[in-house]
Amino acid sequence: MMGNASYWGPVARKFADRIRLSAPDLPGHGQSPDWPGTPDFHTHTTRAVAPLIDRPMDLIGHSIGATVALRIAVAAPEAVRSLTLIEPVLFAAAPDPANDAVMEELNMLVETGQNAEAARRFLAIWGGLDWSSQTETGRERLARQMRLVVAGNKALMRDDAHILREGGLEGIDAPVLIVMGEDSPPVIADIADALAARLPDVGRARVPGAAHMLPITHPAQVTELIGLNLDRA
Structure with a gap:
């Protein structure tokens, strides 16, 4: 949110010999067209990303992108080989x-x-x-x-997409890694706790000295953690 896909450049370069990384801009960001106003922003964003998934894939999301990745994983767990959630901002999971x-x-x-x-x-x-x-x-x-x-x-905040519905998180059988910054807003730790409690196969990682924008500020550590989850898959 409020960035563009180029911010994933340092991570992508470190994975150049291992994976092909596609990083679409959110609607109204970078080179993507604006949000038309309907459907709601999260649904429109998810519908823009979902067609890129044509086989079981490794989904990596940061902030709102992590919630989109989680929404896809809940709706179609068979489409996900691994799921890396960096600072997921699903506020409904831990009202504060x-x-x-x-x-x-x-x-x-x-x-x-x-x-x-x-x-x-x-x-x-x-x-x-x-x-x-x-x-x-x-x-x-x-x-x-x-x-x-x-x-x-x-x-x-309302979980309009029903990501937290009964049985949804529990149905994700791919390895999940939740990554957060040590200095992130407190609500992030609460969200991570709530999600981890329901995911069948989940790891946790906290990056020292990092805050919410850790893919930009700490790309080496984030890349290493993503790699560990890819190994698990």
Whole structure:
């Protein structure tokens, strides 16, 4: 969210001799077309990614991408050879009043046209990005994308996709690895606990000194962990 597929470049280069990595941009990001408004952002994103899966594949997702990968795995476990979830933001798995308050504040800012302020606050928590160092064009892009953030967060807080339905997580028989940063927002650890408790074959990893954007800030460690899960598959 609010990035583009090029951020996976360091990870992809380390795997150049091992796997073919496809990293599509989210709707409204990078080179992808904008979100048309319907269906909901998470469903539209999932439908954009799902056609890429033409055989059992290794799904690797970060943040909202991890929730899309998990949604696909729940819906079609036979399509997944391994599943690596980096900082999954499925907020419905571990409702947290403090996190809910932050999300409601972001919603209010976007609804009242204060997109730039919403982006600044969002990125201070989740982006690890210095707002003041961005170019004017960059700030305008990030502010514009906040409506997509809000739309995605609403679905994740309510679990509109029913990812957490009874028997769903339990039906994933592929090896799963949940990766998080040591300095990530506290809700991430709670989400990881909730998901791990229901997954049949799951490993956990915490990257020291990393926060939410660890695929960018700690690509070597993330690549090594992904590789371990590929080995398990």
